[in-house]
Amino acid sequence: MTDFILYGAYGYTGRLITRMAAEYGLRPMLSGRDAGKLKAMSDEFGYPYRAVELADRTGLHDLLDHAAVVLHAAGPFSETARPMMEACIKTGTHYLDITGEIPVFALAAQRGAEAARAGVMLMSGVGFDVVPTDCLAAYLKGKMPEATELVLAFAWKGGMLSHGTAKTMIGGLGLGGTIREHGELKSVPAAHEIRSFPFTPEVPLQAVTIPWGDVFTAYFTTGIPNIKTFFALPPAHIKAMRRSNWLGPVLRLRFVKNFLRKKVEAKPVGPDDAQRAAAESYIYGEVKNVGGKTVAARLRTPEGYTLTAHSALLIVNKVLDGELKVGYQTPAGLYGADLVLELEGVTREDL
16 A cells, blocks of 8 residues: 655655655655666565556556556656646646756646646645745745745755756756746846845855746746746856856757766765755745835755655645645645745744
């Protein structure tokens, strides 16, 4: 007997979710493409498994049939989310994923009405992308209901990227950035804007605009029409991002991306337990009204992959307990601004 399906179980984050599932009283069905990797995990953790290709529509429907919820952790989600969403709608299975990719949020929103008719909830971004930032956006909207501008920024202390995250970022090379302006998504150059933010009481850090998922999701959560998202980076990395605007056509070439993906494969799969325990994440948010008044707050959270595993499992339990709404939903839009405070190690501070 299992409680939910974890697709992409042997990826870095999927494995972390598998390790933590028992803390939440959950027993997953492990799934993905590679039967050998799934069997090894099944032998290690004692959970059942079933290997299914996303292109195998019949097999995927059989996997999901009678399942209450699937947690989709197999990226890049721009390539994997569509078949899983379609299968969930067909089988009446609630869909969760841990993406941060704007096109995937847009796809979920586009399929929202169809999902609602099928009695299915579609909720993308139940990890670090975008639970803490979505919750901070909702919190600030509550502080200033008339806000017309939202800025969200985040920074990491320690940690490193998993292979999956790095490969997703490689996929976006040469494509520039995205902001929301007057309610519409707008393409902008990479490193479109640079600002310093007080992520902690210590020295402010310089951050640059990136196409983070909240450019899409925060609009649905808050209704604020102008949104920018920033990530703290060293000056050399920011310069490289700006140079990428000139190198865009080259960076979009398949052989260039394949070369960079091979470089990623040669590195550790992701942060180890000690690195995750020593790392932290910081999120700053501010809203502004037409009169120029600003309200700001910040969050301090555990390391991003650790938070992702905990927040995803927390939301799986909520769905299993019937805390859901059919159609397209955002984490804070459904569960409120204090959702992130249900996670151990998260603090919020008004500025």
